[in-house]
Amino acid sequence: MRGSHLSRTRTLTTVLVLALSGTAVLTGCGEKQQTVGSAPPPKKPDAFEQRADQIVRHWPKVSPVTGRQQAILPLADAERPKKTDAREITVTVGHSACDVRFGARSHESKDLVVITGWGKRKSSKGMCTEQLATDKVKVQLKTALGDRKVVDAATGKELFKN
Known part of the structure; x- marks a missing residue:
């Protein structure tokens, strides 16, 4: 039981870190993973x-x-x-x-x-x-x-x- 809790904690931590960095890892029904990034920050006016x-x-x-x-x-x-x-x-x-x-x-x-x-x-x-x-x-x-x-x-x- 303890190992299962630790695994979920690591997964949740990884998801939170990726979300905060503007990147998400998506998984579907299969084994493929797709990384999606957020839009680049707007260009600073000169x-x-x-x-x-x-x-x-x-x-x-x-x-x-x-x-x-x-x-x-x-x-x-x-x-x-x-x-x-x-x-x-x-x-x-x-x-x-x-x-x-x-x-x-x-x-x-x-x-x-x-x-x-x-x-x-x-x-x-x-x-x-x-x-x-x-x-x-x-x-x-x-x-x-x-x-x-x-x-x-x-x-x-x-x-x-x-």
Whole structure:
């Protein structure tokens, strides 16, 4: 009797440990076992996504970001699309002359399109001059711009004021 109780305790402990770890072992009528894992944890929002969410929540009372972040670079300029059904905005990204890659990305909400520039340096080692380089980049929108406001994520300012 004691051995049977110990076996059930070990089985229950194993099931509890697997359940807590997000994994379960399933057995059916046969001898086959199948391991099923839980869904991976949701991806943590990056610096730009966090900033864009903050702007959308607190608009229009938004302060500029402090310091300079490679994921949230200020825009030097933006061209207002000629039509409200435009699904593309051209912005001028101000980035480091040492960036080997750069670009712009957007976050869209019902009322706002938040845009930022970004840069990627070749390595963190070595010297880099603090020169500013600017390049035009096209940002594709998921839906037409319509009457939404376009906001620079770094400065928190509206880009096309009437």
